[in-house]
Ligand SMILES: Nc1ncnc2c1ncn2[C@@H]1O[C@H](COP(=O)(O)OP(=O)(O)OP(=O)(O)O)[C@@H](O)[C@H]1O
């Protein structure tokens with residue numbers, strides 16, 4: 001279907017793709033794996049015309065083609081769902097989908113017709129997307145399905161999916177893979193970039209492994225294992241499970257009582273009470289969209305007081321009415337789930353990003369001035385401790401690969417030496433080597449006495465890290481379990497409202 005030949009692409013000093021050749025067979029699902037920054041997104045963005053290569057050529061159906069921009073790619077039947085969505089929040093699903101669609105003429109502006117067509121397409125693939133909904137009201141999972149619809153609406157024959165399942169729940173992933181299989185049966189070709197090796201084995205026919213901008217392996221999925229893939233990706237053996245000792249919990253750091261958080265749809269968090277003590281990791285397991293985000297944001301101080309009731313205590317002191325800034329000053333750090341919306345200023349450099357939240361106070365600022373030396377040193381330390389690549393403090397955050405952006409945020413929040421860490425989806429989009437690293441860091445922080453409240457859509461992750469696990473469903477805590485003695489099946493049943 002498509003062949004990329006000898007593609008090279010540099011950004012400044014960074015060689016993102018170094019003589020990369022990949023062949024994708026028609027009607028197959030082809031996985032691309034590799035560490036954060038290996039060049040996966042870049043090579044596929046070149047195929048989609050989002051970037052142009054410095055050297056090399058592209059063949060579609062055996063013919064050499066010139067893909068200068070996404071319009072050229074779309075005309076050739078190539079569609080892409082980016083790692084970070086590119087939807088306009090304040091527009092409806094249908095408006096987003098027809099935005100820039102090359103169907104031409106007045107027809108593309110007929111919103112009623114588009115609504116119908118999109119609904120039909122959504123129903124056909126059982127995507128459950130309402131074309132009239134506003135994007136800002138949708139869960140991340142639903143936004144992802146909108147992106148998929150957008151490509152299909154433009155008649156894509158080749159669908160490039162950049163980490164599509166990073167934002168899906170386990171059940172959504174199963175459904176999503178069934179959609180992909182149906183699409184393959186219909187003759188579509190799919191490229192999927194993912195860090196989840198079980199998924200590679202479950203869904204793909206072929207795998208390409210990249211490292212440092214180069215292709216380092218090409219295997220048939222049926223002839224490989226997660227262990228082999230992990231070794232090819234990282235270049236060493238990787239520990240695919242978490243090692244930790246039992247927690248030794250100290251005093252109560254966070255005490256949440258009868259917390260209710262309202263959003264546009266009602267009570268997202270419904271009379272929730274729990275405590276987190278020093279030196280323990282309390283996990284929250286639940287299907288995404290069951291109040292986890294609202295709960296964490298309420299504790300972080302990001303929710304308008306008018307949308308809240310109940311109380312939040314920090315070391316016995318009522319902080320329910322304190323601003324996010326005041327809470328941060330007390331020692332509450334927050335690693336948000338949506339790193340682009342909440343975690344970073346994409347068009348600011350790494351130095352500016354590493355001082356967010358502390359930019360107004362010593363040691364970062366004094367007498368109304370920023371201390372350039374301190375900021376530089378701080379940024380370099382975070383880059384070093386968290387292995388942010390490339391290690392250049394002057395780069396804009398946008399220039400970092402997804403996983404490296406995440407490492408930067410984690411580094412910034414750890415730098416606060418928090419007494420309480422609120423952390424959502426810490427390893428979303430992070431490569432297997434870095435997952436191992438982040439898990440170790442979280443456990444080390446716990447062992448230093450920090451209280452950690454962890455939300456993760458990855459049941460495996462939350463059960464492996466948490467010392468105690470609260471299961472949530474529809475905004476309520478439906479049970480507390482010991483992750484060591486409770487099976488994932490039992491937890492899954494509780495998450496879906498079973499007993
Ligand atoms: N627009 C850009 N400007 C500057 N550097 C960039 C840009 N896009 C990518 N890079 C750099 O190119 C390299 C490859 O990045 P790429 O996004 O392709 O990695 P990736 O394999 O997709 O990683 P991840 O798994 O973290 O998403 C990285 O070093 C990255 O920092």
Ligand SMILES: [Mg+2]
Nearest residue numbers: 041083401402
């Ligand atoms: Mg990427």
